[in-house]
Amino acid sequence: MSLPKRIIKETERLVADPAPGITAAPHEDNLRYFNVTIQGPDGSPFQNGIFKLELFLPEEYPMAPPKVRFLTKIYHPNIDKLGRICLDILKDKWSPALQIRTVLLSIQALLSAPNPDDPLATDVAKHYKENENDAQRVSQEWTQKYASGD
Amino acid sequence: MSDTEMSDGPLDGPPPGLFFAGSDDDEPAPVEASQKVEVQNVPRQGLFLPDSDDDEERVFPKDFKGKGAPIEDGQESDLPDFEELPRASSPSSAGDHVSISSSSPPPQPVDLFSSNKGAGPSKKRKLSPEISLSTPQATESMYIGEVLVTNAFSNVSGKGYIKPNEVVQVKREDQDDQGTSSTPSNPAPPPKKTKQLTLRAMMPTRPAKASNKKTKVDTIVRLYNSRGFEFARLPTEVSAWVAKLLDYGVVEINGTMTDCPEKLTVGVSLMVTLNIYMRPSAFQPLKTSKDADGPRALFNETAETMDERVLRERKTSILKLFKVVGLTPRAGANFSGRKSDEQVHEEALKRMAQHKPQKVKEVVGDGEEIETEDAENLSMNELDLIYKKAQHNDSNMGLMEAPPSFTLTLRGYQKQALLWMNSLETGAMDAREASSMHPLWSQYAFPEKPDFTAEFIDLTEDEKFFYFNPYSGELSLKFPKAERNCRGGILADEMGMGKTIMLSALIQSSRACDAEPETAEAPANKSRQLRLNKAFRPNRGDSKARTPSATLIVAPTSLLTQWADELQRSSQPGTMEVVVWHGSNRLDLHAAVQNKDEDDKTIKVVVTSYGVLASEHAKVEKSSNGHSPVFDIEWFRVVLDEAHHCKSRTSKTAKAVYAVKARCRWAVTGTPIVNRLEDLYSLLKFLNFKPWSDFAFFRSFITLPFLARDPKAIEVVQIILESILLRREKNMRDTDGNRIVELPPKEVVLDNLEFAPLERMIYDSLYAPIKRNFEKLDAQGLLSKNYTHILAMLMRLRRAVLHPNLVIGANGKDKVSSKEEIDDVNEMIQKFAKGDGAEGGKFAEDVLNSLNEEAAECPICLDVMEIPMLLPKCLHQCCRDCILAFISTREEKGEEGRCPTCSKGPLKEGELVEVMRAQPTAEGKPPGVVLRRNDFRSSTKLEALTKDLRKLRDQDPCFRAVVFSQFTSFLDLIQIVLEREGFDQYRFDGTMDLKKRNAAVSEFKSASRSPKIMIVSLKAGGVGLNLTNANHVFMMDCWWNAATEHQAIDRVHRIGQEKTVYVKHYLVNDTIEGRIVRIQQRKTAIIKEAFRGTQANKDSESIENLKIMFGTD
Secondary structure (H helix, E strand, O other), X not given: OOOOHHHHHHHHHHHHOOOOOEEEXXXXXXXXXXXXXXXOOOOOOOOOOEEEEEEEOOOOOOOOOOEEEEOOOOOEOOEOOOOEEOOHHHOOXXXXXXXXXXXXXXXXXXXXXXXXXXXXXXXXXXXHHHOHHHHHHHHHHHHHHHOXXX | OHHHHOOOOOOOOOOHHHHHHHHHOOOOOHHHHHHHHHHHOHHHHHHHOOOHHHHHHHHHHHHHHHOHHHHHHOOOOOOOHHHOOOOOOOHHHHHHHHHHHXXXXXXXXXXXXXXXXXXXXXXXXXXXXXXXXXXXXXXXXXXXXXXXXXXEEEOOOEEOOOOOOOXXXXXXXXXXXXXXXXXXXXOOOOOOOHHHHHHHHHOOOOOOOOOOHHHHOOOXXXXXXXXXXXXXXXXXXXXXXXXXXXXXXXXXXXXXEEEOOOEEOOXXXXXXXXEEEEOHHHXXXXXXXXXXXXHHHHHXXXXXXXXXXXXXXXXXXXXXXXXXXXXXXXXXXXXXXXOOHHHHHHHHHHHHHHXXXXXXXXXXXXXXXXXXXXXXXXXXXXXXXXXXXXXXOHHHOOOOOOOOOEOOOOOHHHHHHHHHHHHHHHOOOOOOOOOOEOOOOEEEEOOOOOOOOOOOOOOOOOOOEEEEOOOOOOEEOOOOEOOOOOXXXXXXXOOOOOHHHHHHHHHXXXXXXXXXXXXXXXXXXXXXXXXXXXXXXXXXXXXXXXXXXXXXXXXXXHHHHHHHHHHHHOEOOOOEEEEXXXXXXXXXXXXXXXXXXXXXXXXXXXXXXXXXXXXHHHHHHHOOOOOOHHHHOOEEEEEEEOHHHHOOOOOHHHHHHHOOOEEEEEEEXXXXXXXXXXXXXXXXXXXXXXXXXXXXXXXXXHHHHHHOOOHHHXXXXXXXXXXXXXXXXXXXXXXXXOEOOOOOOEEEEEEEEOOOHHHHHHHHHHHHHHHHHHXXXXXXXXXXXXXXXXXXXXXXXXXXXHOOHHHHOOOOOOOOOOHHHEEXXXXXXXXXXXXXXXXXXXXXXXXXXXXXXXXXXXXXXOOEOOOEEEOOXXXXXXXXXHHHHHHHHHHHOOOOEOOOOOOOOOEOXXXXXXXXXXXXXXXXXXXXXEEEEOOOOOOHHHHHHHHHHHHHHHHOOOOEEEEEEOOHHHHHHHHHHHHHHOOEEEEEOOOOOHHHHHHHHHHHHOOOXXXXXXXXXXXXXXXXXOOOOOOEEEEOOOOOOHHHHHHHHOOOOOOOOOOOEEEEEEXXXXXHHHHHHHHHHHOOOOHHHHHHOOOOOXXXXXXXXXXXXXXXX
16 A cells, blocks of 8 residues: 555655654654654643654545544543543544644644643543642643653 | 150140150159150159159158258349259149249249250250250360269169170260250259159168268269160269269260179169260350349348359369369369368358348448348458468568659558559569469369270370369369459558558559550449450440549548548649549549640549449439449549448448449558458459459358358468458568568556546446346346347446446536636636625635646645645635545535635535636747636546646647547547646547548647647547547547557557557446456457447357356456
């Protein structure tokens, strides 16, 4: 199965012109599988953390969204224990005009702006809603604990 | 004499010569017969009478049926049809005859009942009418050999009939006349002697295998003693052929009793030596009695005609004779190792019986439809074999330079052709060495006659030769020179070898005067044209004082101007005057072909079409005084281009070309044999190439043997073609081993496409019920009955592969976009601006401005947009394929389409606006942008085509391409697509008149800096067209046989082509197309007729093919 031109192009561009705070590199064996890192945005509880993700481009891509998952544990209302992400563009709001880069940037933005009203990890969301500061503290702890970048 | 002897009332008196014949078997009533027998053959009386009638009845009807088929054929009253048939002499059997013969035309029953008695002498055998009387002692009779017959059998008992060494007369019953042997040219059929049959019944042990049942009854050869008493018969295996020889006046036989018992008993074996002499009449030329185009030939082509049978039997018997007497040819045609004629004939008939004459409509000439018999087709191998012999020595042929007035340069093989053609026209035969003896003939030497029979004195010391044509059965004493009785031939070089140019060179090289008048030209009206004897030829007084000098070229309508152009192009200005005689205002032909004065040396050429010729001929035929200049003028030369247009000899076109008067005749065609050997016949007829221009000959010696799988057929065709056909193929090499034609390479690519989901759905929904239907019919065994129906269904599938609209019809058919729907950019801006206010207007303007610039990136594929599509609501862009794919994936999920960039929706396919970047044109208009609504539904194949064409345009901005499809409705769609793409395109199909076609071709060929595409219907443009200015070919669909496709491709890949030719076949995977290709591969030739005709061929082969179509693998 040859790789669609679009994927090649996206990969090239990700390598040549990476988005700030984001890296994405295809797996050697499977060019549809990417190892991704996202830096926690400044000013967020995830600051200084480096989060590992995996991203997979399904057969139907770009007509279907990529599959993305956090590999690093993260305390975030829209990301569950398994690393799954609740993000509209990864679901029904997906458009083929979006790209890996835009998806990853959106995830980065999600770290800055958790949305506990549309939770995936309900306990985390509850925590955020009831006591945002305490929740952010836990997030910070987790970041230091799991995403310290070593 | 007859009056006195034949007192039996109802009988006509037989003339003297036939006394024995008539008398011996006059069985109107057994009693009368017995009376007469009493007079002549006293001893036999009591012996044979009692059971006679029964016996005859038992045998005769069976026999008659055996001969039944040919009789229906014999409509002409003057045919010798019934002479060989058993006589219907017994009243008891007469009923059978009446009932059978009542289906045939009236004269025959008369023959049946009268020939026996009185009609004999007047009914001369057509084959030898000139032999009226000759005595057995005719000095010209030549000894040919002796045959020892060891098992002749007596049919009398008693002493004194014969002694050893006595002379024995060997006669057919009806030939005997009181010791004077009658003229064997009056071979009345052997009477049906009831006595004889009885005798046979009495002798069951007699070997009977040599002669088959059919001929048993009428091949009795009797032996008489010197006093005229019949005492014995020849055994059937000998009499089978001896009887024919006697009947046809080929031989006379003088026998000697070698050994016999003193007292004969019935059935006792006798040893007789037969001394056989060739009668002078045997060496007379054969004649056939009818015009090949006569109605009877049409009436029933499958049955052997009387003439054919006579020819065949005569030939077979002679061959048998030679074999028995041990004569072998000294020189000439090799004739060994082939099937016997009997075998041939029976196999042929068998095959014909299996293969019912399928009438297949074919289009011949200019759209003339004709039903042809779908007889056995030739395979490619056989065709190759046929041409091989004609080609084997061609590379060594000499060259001939074209005259100075010829402006082009001829290639080597073209110069060879010129020499060959020129020498055929002038009658010099040195171009191709031909053996001095006619290739169909063999030379035999008369054997020396043993001394002891001194009756025939013609003993010369020198060896005397005679000649025999084993194919036709003709005998001759004269040396048969390999003379040509037609000036001209068949130029059958493969397509694209420059046949037009060769002919042009010939026209300029070989001018009038150097050929003597053709005496053997075909008369314009349908008199008998086929006699060998020129003396019978009507002397036509209308020949002009001036020798004819003009050339008439007959070509398919589409090629007329091409001919005219080529002729002019290849000749120095002023040396040739070419008139295209076509259309309503045909000018005065007489003026056109006459040179104005002595100094006028221009060559006159008239180019006309088959259609015109046929209609002019119809005019001539219609009224007795109707005439047409084209048939009045005696041409110096007539050339039929694409001569296979008149391959069907019964078509009006063919008859018209036969009627043209000309001294030299040329048939030019790349396919002299399209699929049957009989295709060749029409050309031979046109060429007046005797004797093959006689249909009976052709049929007897070519068609029937071929049907019987006798290699002889091919052999004969080879021999014919060797002398009149020149065929070179592109891949042939000259003596130096170089290819004679250096054509640029041809690259053929099969593009296997995948259906879009919707198309797949449509196709599958069509296919499933058709397949079910097929399986049902197959299970019921009704396939062949519903063949046409199945073909119609197949046709739908084939269309569905091309474009769903071709099967869905008007429903769901997208509106064909027209000019009004092409929106101007500015209009678009205005619309948008009004709708969305100033800000949107600004954006829209930016967008549209950017459109004018180069290539934006599609947000979906991230590639440069080939055809950008504007989304009407937001003016975002996408490339066409991407946005369509996106919309359809969303629709599959039950969601509405929307903009991928801004999610604005809903969005429908038809709302998209296509941005057309107009190509820079020659007129210097700046490239602009045109918008058009995406309201045209494309298809997989169309998409593939446009994609390839776009790519091509990028690589070569002034490419020339030819697109073929067999469906004109698909051509319409292709046109729409190409128009949308902004390509200059030209169309060529069968519905266009000549003027339009020519215009299309010449515009396509005219120089221009922009790409041009020619859309051609496979059928209309398959032949003749010369499109070498293009070097890209796109085949949109596949035809049932590959040859037709090749022919189409050769419009481009032919002489004059300088570039590599790229051919692309589009096939959609998992459709009927793949199966068609498989059939193509399976066997190339057979299918084409079957699937085209209205009434289809139902043989098993076709059914097999259908099964492939619907196979499950």
